[in-house]
Amino acid sequence: MRAVVVKQPGPPDVLELVHDWPVPQLRDGEVLVRQSSTSVNPVDYKIREGAFKGKFPKVLGGDVSGIVEDSKAAEFQKGDQVIALTFGYHWDYNEYGSYADFTASKKEWLTKVTEKFPIEIGGGVPLVALTALQALQSGGAPKPGAHVLIQGGPGGVGHFAIQLAKVHFKAYVVATGGPSNQAFMKELGADETVDYKNEDFSVKYKDKPFDVIVDPIGGEVEKRCYTVLAPGGTYAHIFNEHTNTQNAEEAKKNWKDGRKYTLTLVQPNGEQLGLIARYMEAGKIRLVVEKEFPLEQIRDAHKEVEGGHVRGKVVVKVSA
Known part of the structure; x- marks a missing residue:
């Protein structure tokens, strides 16, 4: 699968898009998600540049928005639309980042969303x-x-x-x-x-x-x-x-x-995300997107966030 990998800390140029990163292998209670979108948060570029003592190589990102591809949790089936925050945002976590075609999440981090939720930009929401x-x-x-x-x-x-x-x-x-x-x-x-x-x-x-x-x-x-x-x-x-x-x-x-x-320091929580998603589906709360970038332009997305004064979020589109 495609994934954006950081092999050593540095400027945006260290973000490398590869095409042969392994698809996560699920354990009990985990769900494989085909990513529609993710986002860039300040913590991502801080990890990338070495401000925190991260583990490398690393696929950055914890924001998940997409469709279930496989599941080892009875609560989720293939085809479900979901969002989650995983510990992929954390500098000490080195398993599944969300800057990739697929990512894995524990079931308790996930919530299902309806067709009214914009999963194509929903990666801007969780964190x-x-x-x-x-x-x-x-x-x-x-x-x-x-x-x-x-x-x-x-x-x-x-x-x-x-x-x-x-x-x-x-x-x-x-x-x-x-x-x-x-x-x-x-x-x-x-x-x-x-x-x-x-x-x-x-x-x-x-x-x-x-x-x-x-x-x-x-x-x-x-x-x-x-x-x-x-x-x-x-x-x-x-x-x-x-x-x-x-x-x-x-x-x-x-x-x-x-x-x-x-x-x-934010913690993944599917129940709380469900509450937020219901408000969004009802049109009572909205995500504001400053800019959208395809995964291939992840370096530009990082530069945009590093520039500061972003209104709302910078979203990264992973799949069409």
């Missing part, structure tokens, strides 16, 4: 949507009407976090983004938006703190988030290469009012 959901409820499910701040609202995680906060948790949502994305974030459901280039959210909301803050950025943004976190509120940090838990340890020394710090 970012699960990250958003898991971060939002990491300190306990937000109550209806809770005030939620989403940093990086136009991005992959951010644009799902805005929608899930509104649709699933019935929250009041404030989202940050650049000047060209203010209307976009409102279209996704944000009640208020912050132009981070011209406004400081920590000043604007100094007297209107948040019950939940989802932050995939960190650094100085993280420190300012602490100043607008309500008593009993949750600061949900999303793991990335800039994560520094010492910031939280310093802050928590002064937190005597029930405020919580959570660190989200």
Whole structure:
């Protein structure tokens, strides 16, 4: 089968499309999926360039969207349309990546989707949507009407976090983004938006703190988030290469009012993906795709994501 292989870390040029990579051999409880689409996440290019201590050679990617080809799990049959997040996104996992014609998934990572779900671009959904959901409820499910701040609202995680906060948790949502994305974030459901280039959210909301803050950025943004976190509120940090838990340890020394710090490193979860898929099939939540690339142009897809400021996701089409 075709697969994109990284044999050693480096720039996008180390991404090599081969045509003789072995098709995964299933174990009990696993499902073989013919890939329709996958996507590029920041963790993919970070692994590729060696920011994390990955195992090589490696087929990158954990986002799965396609059709069951074979199954050793009674719950799934050939022809089922499915999506999943596998541990292929993780630097320590070296079995089945999703930058390939076929990938394998444990049954508990999968969920079936209907004809209303866009599997041809659905590979853009699993990692970012699960990250958003898991971060939002990491300190306990937000109550209806809770005030939620989403940093990086136009991005992959951010644009799902805005929608899930509104649709699933019935929250009041404030989202940050650049000047060209203010209307976009409102279209996704944000009640208020912050132009981070011209406004400081920590000043604007100094007297209107948040019950939940989802932050995939960190650094100085993280420190300012602490100043607008309500008593009993949750600061949900999303793991990335800039994560520094010492910031939280310093802050928590002064937190005597029930405020919580959570660190989200997304975990595969078919049940949660099923919830997200049902919302998408009902037209209540949508995936926004910045660009689509065929598997043959995977290097260009990586360059697009590395350039930053992607609105939504970059999707990789594996099969027609």
